[in-house]
Amino acid sequence: MKYALSIAVIVLTVGFVAAGSIHGSGPQATTPDGAVQAMFADVKSRNWDDAFQKYLANSANIQKADFIADLAGRDGSLRSYSALERVDTSVLHQNHDQALVRVNLEYYSAVGALEDNRDLKVVREGGEWKVIWPVAKQVKVPPQVIPVTFLRWDVVYRGAQDDWGAQDVAPPKVRITSMNAIEHEGSVIIMGEIVNDDTVPGFISVNATLIGKNDEVLGEETAFDKISHVLLPKAVSPFRIDFPGVRLAQVKNVRMTPNSLLVPASADPVVGVTHQRLSVDDRGHHELAGELLNEGGMTVNIPQVLATFYDNAGKVAWVSDGYVSRALLPGVPEPFAVSVADDLAAKVQTYRVSVNTFSWSR
Amino acid sequence: MRKQVLIFGAIILGLTRCLWAGDLRVPQKAVVNTAVAVGTQGEGSGTLYLIGPALCFKHAVRLGETVQLTPEDVRTAGVYTAILRSDGNVVSRSFVVSPGPVERMSFLAQPSRVPANARDVITGTVFVLDRRDNLVLAPVPVDFTLTAEDSPIIHRTVDAHEGVAWTRMDSSRRSGNAQFTATSGEASVKRIVQQVAAEPCNLRFHARPAKAAILVETDPVRDCAGNAVPDGMIVTFTDLDPLGKSTVDAVVKKGIAQALLPAARRATISVAAGVVVGNEIHWEGGQ
Numbered sequence: 001m002k003y004a005l006s007i008a009v010i011v012l013t014v015g016f017v018a019a020g021s022i023h024g025s026g027p028q029a030t031t032p033d034g035a036v037q038a039m040f041a042d043v044k045s046r047n048w049d050d051a052f053q054k055y056l057a058n059s060a061n062i063q064k065a066d067f068i069a070d071l072a073g074r075d076g077s078l079r080s081y082s083a084l085e086r087v088d089t090s091v092l093h094q095n096h097d098q099a100l101v102r103v104n105l106e107y108y109s110a111v112g113a114l115e116d117n118r119d120l121k122v123v124r125e126g127g128e129w130k131v132i133w134p135v136a137k138q139v140k141v142p143p144q145v146i147p148v149t150f151l152r153w154d155v156v157y158r159g160a161q162d163d164w165g166a167q168d169v170a171p172p173k174v175r176i177t178s179m180n181a182i183e184h185e186g187s188v189i190i191m192g193e194i195v196n197d198d199t200v201p202g203f204i205s206v207n208a209t210l211i212g213k214n215d216e217v218l219g220e221e222t223a224f225d226k227i228s229h230v231l232l233p234k235a236v237s238p239f240r241i242d243f244p245g246v247r248l249a250q251v252k253n254v255r256m257t258p259n260s261l262l263v264p265a266s267a268d269p270v271v272g273v274t275h276q277r278l279s280v281d282d283r284g285h286h287e288l289a290g291e292l293l294n295e296g297g298m299t300v301n302i303p304q305v306l307a308t309f310y311d312n313a314g315k316v317a318w319v320s321d322g323y324v325s326r327a328l329l330p331g332v333p334e335p336f337a338v339s340v341a342d343d344l345a346a347k348v349q350t351y352r353v354s355v356n357t358f359s360w361s362r
Numbered sequence: 363m364r365k366q367v368l369i370f371g372a373i374i375l376g377l378t379r380c381l382w383a384g385d386l387r388v389p390q391k392a393v394v395n396t397a398v399a400v401g402t403q404g405e406g407s408g409t410l411y412l413i414g415p416a417l418c419f420k421h422a423v424r425l426g427e428t429v430q431l432t433p434e435d436v437r438t439a440g441v442y443t444a445i446l447r448s449d450g451n452v453v454s455r456s457f458v459v460s461p462g463p464v465e466r467m468s469f470l471a472q473p474s475r476v477p478a479n480a481r482d483v484i485t486g487t488v489f490v491l492d493r494r495d496n497l498v499l500a501p502v503p504v505d506f507t508l509t510a511e512d513s514p515i516i517h518r519t520v521d522a523h524e525g526v527a528w529t530r531m532d533s534s535r536r537s538g539n540a541q542f543t544a545t546s547g548e549a550s551v552k553r554i555v556q557q558v559a560a561e562p563c564n565l566r567f568h569a570r571p572a573k574a575a576i577l578v579e580t581d582p583v584r585d586c587a588g589n590a591v592p593d594g595m596i597v598t599f600t601d602l603d604p605l606g607k608s609t610v611d612a613v614v615k616k617g618i619a620q621a622l623l624p625a626a627r628r629a630t631i632s633v634a635a636g637v638v639v640g641n642e643i644h645w646e647g648g649q
């Protein structure tokens with residue numbers, strides 16, 4: 001009798017462990033969205049073998065390395081440094097043997113959430129559903145020699161041996177060419193454009209201070225990553241500064257402070273932005289889509305797209321940005337899409353896109 | 363009677379003590395870096411204190427002797443105060459030590475880089491100093507000279523007030539390094555100001571078909587004075603075709619910017635640099 005409690009605890013423990021290992025806690029491939037969820041559960045835990053062999057109907061027709069690269073990223077891209085966090089599925093249509101499942105993937109990265117939306121065909125094989133993974137042809141850059149002729153600036157600063165009064169190299173002159181303040185979704189948004197009026201590159205930042213009706217400071221913020229920080233001569237960058245929780249009616253004045261530092265910089269790579277068009281995505285949200293083309297010879301690991309939208313008076317109506325989760329290989333077009341605030345999309349008359357680039361090898 | 367004599371004697375003694383107490387003689391004018399004598403008068407001994415902008419000393423003296431200050435003691439211009447203390451009496455006298463002639467200058471030329479052919483963009487500020495770095499407060503003329511290749515020399519003379527002279531000058535029409543010199547007396551200081559091309563002017567480009575693309579190339583990009591813009595400037599080509607809009611931010615190299623735009627049968631191509639817009643081409647019949 002005195003051992004009854006110990007025996008009972010041991011029995012219950014063994015029972016719970018067995019139940020967990022036998023039945024499993026994940027989704028089952030008995031329904032189309034269940035199959036997709038089960039596959040992505042393995043992808044999330046990086047159990048690539050199970051994801052590839054158990055849940056793919058066409059595993060014989062595709063390379064496992066391509067499947068992994070498609071989901072986990074490659075070429076030092078932003079995707080390769082992010083983690084799949086959320087998978088939302090919805091069945092678009094289904095019959096006895098086939099279904100089309102929309103999956104919305106959310107990756108967490110150092111620059112915020114990255115979204116990836118796909119429509120996957122799912123087929124029934126026996127009693128289970130399996131995913132037909134789209135065969136994406138991996139574009140390879142052929143071996144070649146690409147002459148590197150990009151410009152680069154280095155800076156020699158004044159030192160202790162220079163006499164008092166000898167001028168140092170001056171930072172570049174920058175100028176805010178336009179500014180617009182709106183209230184959107186409970187925040188005051190200050191946006192506009194800044195140009196490098198000088199002949200040397202600079203590291204740019206824009207700060208804004210909101211002054212209230214009683215001359216109190218309502219907030220002080222910076223553009224953070226909604227700006228091209230490195231501006232080459234005569235380059236124009238948008239900026240957007242958000243003040244959450246502040247209403248426009250509270251603001252009496254806005255004080256803008258552009259700052260510039262003279263820094264070493266490089267003019268490579270040149271990235272073309274082609275076939276830009278305003279459209280509506282599958283969820284009915286407005287977006288600006290297009291393709292990025294790396295016209296240089298070096299891989300761009302992390303590209304960031306900055307889009308400036310103008311109204312019919314030429315005023316900046318909105319600024320949005322987005323990171324492309326795939327690397328830009330030389331000469332290989334890569335699609336991108338950045339969102340446009342739906343309530344402001346009707347005001348958009350024209351737009352301009354610029355690209356920030358980051359390469360690990362530089 | 364006796365009482366009256368005693369009182370009279372005490373009064374006389376007090377007056378005598380006052381008359382024979384120490385006094386100071388200080389110079390009417392003094393200049394830095396030259397010896398200065400401070401004389402004392404009276405009988406007995408005392409203590410002389412001397413306080414100046416960079417000096418503070420105490421010296422036991424016999425009244426009647428002269429204390430010599432070395433040139434090193436009076437190296438700093440300003441007000442000096444001599445205080446003599448003897449027999450419980452204190453006497454103080456002040457004198458001014460003036461700066462010497464201009465032998466040095468601190469010259470600030472701003473900025474280090476200016477657009478060519480612009481008005482009042484170069485500022486020069488001079489602080490005139492003597493050998494001991496004292497600010498020369500008397501009005502002295504300062505000559506400013508701006509010299510650039512293939513440009514007339516610009517010369518201006520400004521009187522320094524309270525030790526400061528400043529001027530504004532236009533940049534020359536041609537780009538390049540300009541020599542900015544300030545001269546006063548024996549002192550002369552030179553600074554270099556880089557004059558760079560201003561905003562692009564008459565920005566023009568042409569287009570021709572390339573392999574599965576349109577090659578666009580600018581004419582040599584110059585400012586309104588004809589100076590070639592420096593390499594590295596961004597020129598943006600924009601292409602509007604039925605498939606959408608395409609843009610490329612090209613970089614000027616050796617005075618020319620070029621880029622590849624996607625091929626199209628029909629497109630409108632334009633060019634811009636900063637806030638300057640160039641010509642527009644209506645492209646038809648591409649590859």
